[in-house]
Amino acid sequence: MNVRLLFGGLLCALMALPGVSGCRPTPASVPPPAVPVAQSAGRSSGWFEDIARPAGIDFALGHGGKTPLVVLEVMAAGVAIADFDGDGWMDLFLVGQEGTGNTGRCALYRNLGNERFQDVTAGSGLEAPGYYMGCAVGDLDNDGRPDLLVTGYGVNRLYRNRGNFRFVDVTRQSGLESPSPTSWHTSASFADIDNDGRLDVYIGRYVIFHDKTVQLCDYGKLQASCGPLFYDPQIGSLYRNLGGFRFKDVTRQMGVDQAKGKCLGVAFADVNGDGWSDFYLANDEMPGDLFINEKGRTFREEAVMTGVALSAAGQVQGAMGIDWGDYNRDGLLDLIVTTFHFEPTSLYAATRDGVFQNRNVEAGLDQPSRPYVGFGVKWVDLDNDGWLDLPVANGHIHDNQELIDKFSAYRQPIQLFMNQQGRTFVERTAEAGPGFSTPAVGRGLAVGDLNNDGLQDLVVCDLEGPVRVLINRMTGTGNWVRVKLEGTRSNRMGIGAQVRVVAGGRTYLAEARTDGSYLSSNDPRVHIGLGKARPERLEVRWPSGRKTVLSRPPVNRELTIREP
Secondary structure, eight states: OOOOOEEOSHHHHHTOOTTOOSSOOOGGGOOOOOOOHHHHTTSSSSSEEEOHHHHTOOOBOBOTTOOSOOGGGSSOOEEEEEOTTSSSSOEEEEEEEBSSSSOEEEEEEEEEETTEEEEOOTTTTOOOOOOEEEEEEEOSSSSSSOEEEEEEBTEEEEEEEOSTTOEEEOHHHHTOSOSSTTOBEEEEEEEOTTOSSSOEEEEEEOBOOOTTSOOEEEETTEEEEOOGGGSOBOOOEEEEEEETTEEEEOTTTTTGGGOOSOEEEEEEEOTTSSSSOEEEEEETTSOOEEEEEOTTSOEEEOHHHHTOSSOTTSSOOOOOOEEEEOTTOSSSOEEEEOOOTTSOOEEEEEOTTSOEEEOTTTTTOHHHHTTSOEEEEOOBOSSOSSSOBEEEEEBOSOTTHHHHOTTOOSBBOOEEEEEETTTEEEEOHHHHOHHHHSOBOEEEEEEEOSSOSSSOEEEEEETTSBOEEEEEOOOSOOEEEEEEEEOSSSOTTOTTOEEEEEETTEEEEEEOOSOOBSSOBOOOSEEEEEETOOEEEEEEEOTTSOEEEEESOOSSOEEEEEOO
């Protein structure tokens, strides 16, 4: 039975012992019982099964055979995993470009349980057209319903969640409207930069592209989309939440106007452990930016000083997807950045002196990543052994890449790297199943437990085909703890809170975030695999500075912890 416990303060924390009965769960919010892994094994020829079609998800993208495609046409497609109706099941929002004109498509799917979904787009308020790129999720008014931001070329749309899969467009009053028809908005991320209990937002922007800029480049006798070096950069913006779905641009005021531009990936994290959210920008063929938060007053840029501005070779790199996570369990958050082909994925490992070391070679990620163009990426413990694994969605930006270079391809496999106790990674794409090994033009990737069985699933956007909903069918997996946070003084979703679990004498660290990857948003619940260990202590450090401590929390259960 999947137990949901509501810890409303110190009293409940003291009562959190094995077999807790002192805090009554809220029945309307309790996810239905999990399906044991053994019952669902054997359906697929690999560790993951693509259930999109049988589940009722018919979202597909494509350009109708048009070729060659310009750079604006080859970058988009994002996904959000969130419980939009509060029933305990993670729903799906999908967005991307479709056809040969400046069109985009959004789709909203309700999770019905039992691995079935219902298209509820019609009447949702999300039908407005736009040249869409990606999405971000956060509870902006702290009402318990996650709101939605959709980014695109010449368009940003902010939607307030009114419940029952109904959204209201509040963009005009918000201050988040696109500055111009040619502003190219990419990844966006919500975080509370000043710890005032309201989620702020950074919206990345890419390059200056319009009908008077170069459209296609020559590759021998062929033409294809041009790379970022042919375009001038656009600079993203940081917006402070003023309440009432109103935001103020504080980019210059907070020192974030020093960004290099050409941003594709955005991810927040408390990098130095001081209780304030910092963030990194993955800039395409530009040095990366690491902005350190000065207690909510301003940010200072430290990418060069800390060693995360350039590749291991000391060069700029194509940088698309990014994520933070403690892959080697040393209590420090490490950074992963996916890159262009012939450039290895960059793994920046944090050290105690505040700098990062590029360990892509030692970790075994160098050679396997070089043939591919990486986009979506996420640190996630897929087998609950206590070590963060690494799925990567790949796909080239040239739709005729096979004609340009016979040794490369437009469609590429989704790679899976399994963590070997924090020392190295082993590629297990073949064992993961056809949902991984069958080539796609991979872009957005998001993770979350879609069937509430305690195993993390993946959703991957294909720029030239149907979305892949990859359900985790691994057997013999380890123990786990999952936490849904409810902030009171902090933001309602608890974004920015750090969760530490002590089990088997070791400490596991995770941070509550919905961002990371590429153009996408992830399951907000904090999931920590434990291997064979059982949790002895769980601590939540809230953005407000408060702490919640539980002794011997239940294992293999989802807990709802409310900030005292």
